[in-house]
Amino acid sequence: MRTPTGESVLSRAVRIFEAFTPDAPALTVSEISRRTGLHLATASRLVAELVSHGFLARDADRRVRIGVRLWELGTRAxxxxxxxxxxxxxxxxxxxxxxxxxxxxxxxxxxxxxxxxxxxxxxxxxxxxxxxxxxxxxxxxxxxxxxxxxxxxxxxxxxxxxxxxxxxxxxxxxxxxxxxxxxxxxxxxxxxxxxxxxxxxxxxxxxxxxxxxxxxxxxxxxxxxxxxxxxxxxxxxxxxxxxxxxxxxxxxxxx
CATH class of the missing domain: 3.30.450.40 (GAF domain)
Structure with missing residues (x-):
């Protein structure tokens, strides 16, 4: 599925994953939006969906980090x-x-x-x-x-x-x-x-x-x-x- 801009949803998800770095392992949704160039509402929606699948996780302070499920799948293969x-x-x-x-x-x-x-x-x-x-x-x-x-x-x-x-x-x-x-x-x-x-x-x-x-x-x-x-x-x-x-x-x- 592609967005009106022609970019696939998967490409946008990859941009979100790439926003995390060793120096910034946890980010707010606003920070993810700025780092990816995605509209805040779009970033929030995609983050919520990735969290629901375990690919991202939310800390107690609502900051987002890479989820254990993504590590599990990556390590397995x-x-x-x-x-x-x-x-x-x-x-x-x-x-x-x-x-x-x-x-x-x-x-x-x-x-x-x-x-x-x-x-x-x-x-x-x-x-x-x-x-x-x-x-x-x-x-x-x-x-x-x-x-x-x-x-x-x-x-x-x-x-x-x-x-x-x-x-x-x-x-x-x-x-x-x-x-x-x-x-x-x-x-x-x-x-x-x-x-x-x-x-x-x-x-x-x-x-x-x-x-x-x-x-x-x-x-x-x-x-x-x-x-x-x-x-x-x-x-x-x-x-x-x-x-x-x-x-x-x-x-x-x-x-």
């Missing part, structure tokens, strides 16, 4: 399930060793989408969150995925702009191209202070049963002299997840 199942036991082992953040991310559009994350009280600052995204050029996971990604994606990112988050962030195409070549050659990304000056990221590729890079396993640790010691831990763990995926015959989230 998600092609990332095999990746998460293979990764979690190994990530827990890495977490025991490094005592900071351990995470796994996949390529989604021009960003890294993080599927899972383990952390600890007092760990170094980290902007990663589950279902959150980071730019490819400024994160260790992103550099691994970009280094092994399609050529057209690499060229698109190389054309910039490459936003600087700290003085250490890669901001030129020449430096990024050289870094991607180094990541492919050495088998990991090492990013001291790229996203926050106090933090250092290390990431290694996770491969599916056909050898394609489908994810990046990374840790975020303090930016100090001992950070290099986590490199072999991350590389070994990433190979372990790859072997687990191969045993499942899994092809990764996009395969």
């Amino acid at each position: 998600s092609p990332t399930l095999s990746l998460r199942d293979a990764a979690m036991p190994i990530m827990e082992g890495v977490h025991d060793v490094v005592g900071n953040h351990v995470q796994i991310g996949v390529l989604e559009g021009d960003e890294v989408l993080f599927l899972e994350r383990l952390t600890a009280p007092g760990a170094v600052i980290n902007y990663t969150r589950v279902a959150g995204r980071l730019p490819l050029h400024a994160s260790s996971s992103g550099l691994v995925l970009l280094a092994h990604g399609p050529v057209d994606l690499q060229e698109r990112i190389l054309t910039g702009p490459l936003h600087a988050y700290t003085p250490h962030t890669i901001t030129t195409a020449t430096a990024l191209r050289a870094t991607l070549a180094a990541v492919r050659q050495q088998g990991y990304a090492y990013c001291p202070g790229y996203f926050h000056q106090d933090a250092l990221g290390v990431a290694a590729p996770v491969r599916d049963s056909r050898g394609g890079v489908v994810a990046a396993l990374s840790v975020v640790v303090p930016h100090d002299d001992g950070a290099a010691s986590v490199v072999p831990v991350v590389r070994t763990a990433a190979r372990g997840i790859s072997r687990a995926l191969a045993a499942q015959g899994a092809h990764g989230p996009h395969g």
